[in-house]
Amino acid sequence: MDKIYNHKDVEEKWYSFWEENGFFKPNDSTKHFSIILPPPNANGRLHIGHAMYVIEDIMVRYHRMLGESTLWLPGADHAGILTQVVYEKQLEKEGKRREDLGREEFYKQTYSFTQKNKNEMYDQLKAMGFSLDWSREKFTLDPKISETIYSTFKKLYDDGLIYRGTRMINWCPRCSTVLSDLEVIHKEKEGNIWYIKYPLKNSAAFITIATTRPETMLGDTAVAVNPDDKRYKDFVGKTATLPLIAREIPVISDTYVDPKFGTGAVKITPAHDPNDYEIGERHKLEQIQVIGFDDKMTDKSAQYSGLDKYVARKKIIEELESLGLLDKIERHVTNIGTCERCSTVVEPLISKQWFVAVNKPGTSGKNLAQDALSAVKSGKIKIIPSRFEKIYYNWMENLHDWCISRQLWWGHQIPVWYKGNEVFVGVDAPKDSGWQQDQDTLDTWFSSGQWPFTTLGYGQKDDLDFKKFYPTSVMETGYDILFFWVARMIMLGLYVTNEAPFKTVYLHGLVRDEKGQKMSKSKGNAIDPLIAADKYGADAVRMALVFGTGAGNDATIGEDKIKGMRNFTNKLWNIGRYIIEMKPDKVNYGSARNDVDEALLSELNQVKAKVTKAISDYRFSQAAEELYDFVWHSFADKYIEASKDRRGESQAVLEQVLEESLRLLHPFMPLITEEIWQKLPRKSGKSIMIAPWPSNTG
């Protein structure tokens, strides 16, 4: 044994050893423990956030040592819109667009792109020592997985919970697709609010409206005021003339209008604003789409047609000003919707899309949001930390229908076929000819929302894993995808399988640098987990991520912290070296224990109890700190120092405490613990990984 622990000599060796011996596979115990790995997006490398999977590995290794039949199932996500955006950017560098390739070729290329990324990511997960059962690996686009996703679509459709409707949706002009409400990020931006005078017909008077989007005035079909607003009492029922294009529009009254905001008079553009859309519905107003799906003014916008919407805005303002119809301009902060994936300003448009009805019962009687709500309220699903339960309720209670169609090429094509006026919904294409499949794909979260049961073979001929491991024990993921993913898994899991997909949700926080800033490549403060693992060892990186981080709280981690944990691995290594390699010639294993021995063994017993409790209470940091303190300060600094006077008599206790400490540490630092454990003269079993979890009975 060298003086300094060299992780590079051992890490790969032991990982292969475990895998070759099938230790990652569940045993045949009747007690089960299962976690499905949150599938990373197969469009890039793993970042430090993914290394938080270590929490799952701790749980999995702990339960495996308890002797339970333990499954941790790996997989990857095709990540619909994000992967398409990433691959399109790559094409762009080659001067190509996806249209140049055609749908089929684009899909083919994107597929091989994801497979390449996927395999690299898997190597990275292995480098972290994660005890995943690779024989059960899944990808969201695997044929069997897709089949289940299509049959869920059909089931919801037949139940009346999936419908196609014309609604106001969020449109990303850059991605050329509709987005769900969740995929729209609201950002505060300072802009202008323009006050524009609309002349009243047969009168010299004006009605002045305030707007942040003057270009949409070309689509105005009314001006609205509050019915109680005395200032405008005489205006209601009159007709205003839209400047520039001279369309005549009514002045109507609606309680939606806030008399205190702006002028108290609002232009109504039912085709380009969600509120106006609803007012339009109430008052049966015409919807005139003046902005197209390409972000350019449509042919409904007279002399402005074909112009980019921002160019049109500028031009309209200039012309209004020259006509003297621009009353004033004020600075104004608005909340503007942008695309989650490309940051382009989202345009509200009316379009025909597929939706999931989330808060009405289907003919089956099932109600997605309500059932998902009561699963948590009843305690069937527990969320840790519990404050996220409140957040979950709040979101579930205010949920709108979920738009699931996307105008993308990458993903599951919607399992609906059309022939004339006929519509066919099914898992497989209809047999007879003349049908054309819907061109859209499914929201990526519609498929990942079914991950806990699709991966286990639900609905397949071979569904032994599903029967055995579903519902899964724990879903461990970041709180940032509570709504996107966890909520959808609960809804779809309950709907399809009639059971909650997991019993416990453990949410971890974001990984930040030591100054508390979000890590990002552009800031240059990002820690690449693989580079860090290469430098300091995977065990050190793992410990650094667990140490001092509680559930739901963001974790701060810097190189110093990793270095500190690397020092701990070296300490452990030297404890092993002292006990194993510096073993004296004369050892009396049967010597009577003295007070110092007893004190240490009694402390070890307490540590076992504390660590076991902490892990089962999901307080992994607590467990890690307990072990760190015991091993370094009690065992090494005090006991080992004291043992030097009676080396031969201490050997039995030294070996016992080391061996048990290694087992306690194994879930946290699997690689070094295996390396030292294998060198122990007295141990039983083939690997520490399948050795029993230390209990107090001994």
Added chain:
RNA sequence: GGGCGCUUAGCUCAGUUGGUUCAGAGCGUCUCGUUUACACCGAGAAGGUCAGAGGUUCGAGUCCUCUAGCGCCCACCA
């Protein structure tokens, strides 16, 4: 406009049934130590009115109220 969280040693953070051992850890700083497990080390030290105010209690970082900073999430006010 709603909702949530944070504020404990110079820095990053623990502290889950309120009670002698809770005033802690790691890093940093200072002093000492080149003892054959480890300098990726050891021995020791300095350093905090636990954001502020009030309340509940025999007793409060730990529960309640308010205040002040900071941060996050959700939301269709032009």
